[in-house]
Amino acid sequence: MRQIRIGDITIDAVIEREGPWRRPQDFFPAYNEAVFRRHLPDMEPEFFDTASGKMFITYQTFVVRTPRHTILVDTCTGEDKGHPPPFDFPGKERWRNELFALGVSFEQIDYVFCTHLHIDHTGWNTTLRDGRWVPTFPNAKYIFHKREYAVWEAEYAKGAEPPGKVFRDNCLPIVEAGQALLVNDDYALDDTVTLTPTPGHSPCHCCVNIFSKGQHAVVAAI
Template identity: 45%
Template sequence: MSQQQSTTQRFDIGGMTVTKVIDTVETFSPRVLYVDKDRSAFDPHLDWLQPHFVDANKAMRLSIHSFIIETRHHRVLVDTCVGNHKQGSGFPQWNDRTDAGYLTDLAAAGYRPEDIDYVFCTHMHVDHTGWNTRLRDGRWVPTFPNARYLFNKREWAAWEHSDNPHDKATMTQNVVPIIEAGQVQWVDNNWAIDDQVELLPTPGHTPGHCSVRIAHRGASAVITGDMMIHPVQIAEPGWQQTADADKALAARTRLAFVDNHCDRDVMILGTHFHTPTGVYIVERGGARRVRLPDS
C-alpha cells in the first residue's frame, strides 16, 4: 500500500514505514541508458509501461530519490541522489544545482539531517552519493552530522584509484569528505544494519553494488539501487545498461533477481523507478511484468 503525496511517497512494509524523497525527476532516451536499444524496444511492453514509466513519446521517466527506512531501532537513509553545487559529473544538468527541494521535502516528511542514524549508498556513482555532503564556507561537510555512513569496502576499492575525471570528482566531493570527517563505517557485502535491514549483494553495475532487503512482520521489500534502473528490465533483464561496469555479470544478477522475486509478495522499491515506484514482479502469459500495489 502506498499514499501519494505531492513530493514524497510512503510505503508500508508490515507496519514499518519507508519514505521516498525525490531530488530530481528526468526523462531519458533509451539510447542513453542502454547499449543497443531505441524507443521501439518498449513496444511489446507499452501496455504496462505507460503512463507511469514511459511517456507518450516513449521516453523513459526516471526519478532520483532517497528511501528513508524507519526501523524499530534506526532511521536509515538509502542513496543520497545528486546534491547541490557539485561539479564535473559529466551530466550537465547535475552540475551546479541550487535546488533546495530535497532537504525541504526531507524535513516535511519529518526528517531533519541530524535525525538520520545511517546512510547507505548502494554504490558510489554520482547520483547515489550527492547529498552525502553539502558545501559550507567553501568546504564539503557531511549533510547528516550524526549518521554513520556505511561504505562498502569492495566499492571503495573499485573507485579509490580511478583515473576517470568524473569519478574522481564524485569521490572528492561526495566520498572523501565523509572519510576525513571520521563518519564512515566500513562494511562487507553481508552486512546487516539491524534485524530489519540487510544488504543484498547485486554486483555487475559496479563491483560492490548492494541492494537493500527490508523485512518486518512477515512483509518484505527490496530497494534495487541500479541493479535495474527502469521497470522494463523486469521483462528484459538481459538488456545491457551502458553504465554497467560488468555487463554480463549485471545481466545475470538481474535475471536471478527477477526469477527469485517473481510472483512473490515482495515489494520492489526501484531507486530510479518513477512514481508509483513500489511494484511487484508477476508473470502473465509467460512474460514478466509489473503489478502495481493497488491493482
C-alpha cells in the same frame, strides 16, 4: 509516493527529480529502435511518455524509520557539485523540503546506506561549507561497501573523470570525517536492515532488505 509500512517500519520516498526527462537514445549507448518498439507496450505509460519521447527516471532517497533508527537509502545528486547536465539542474531544494516535510532533520539521520557509489546515489552525502565538502548528516554513519569503495578509490588515484570527482567530493570526505563504515556483503545493521549483494550495475552494488514482523521489503535502486 504514499508511505509504505513494513511491520513497525515506515518507508517514504524523498524526490529530487522525476517525470519524463531523458531520451532512451541518449541514455543507452546500444539503443536499438527495433528492440525499443518491441518493448514499448510494456513501458507505457508508467515508464515511457510517448508524447515527449522520454523515459520516466526518478532520483529519490528512501527514508526508512525503524523503532530504533532513522535511515536514508541513497542520496541522489546533491547540490553545488558542478556536474555537467543532466546531473546538475535547478530545483534541488525540492529534496531538502520533502525530507523536512517528513519531520526529519539532517541531525536526526543515524545511518546513510549507499547501494552503490554512483553520481546519482551519493550527492547529498556531503555539503559544500567554506570551500570544503563536509558530511551533510553530522550524526550519521555512512554504509559503503568496502570493495565498491576500493574500486572508485583506485579510479580517483588514476585521475579518472568523472568517477574520480564523485569519489573525491561525495565519498572521501565521509571517510576522512570518521563517519564511514566500510562493510562486506553480509553486513547487517541489526535484525531489521541487511544487505544483499547484487553486483552488475556497479562493481559491488547491494540491495537493502527491510524486515519487520514477518514482512520483508527490498530497496533495489540503480
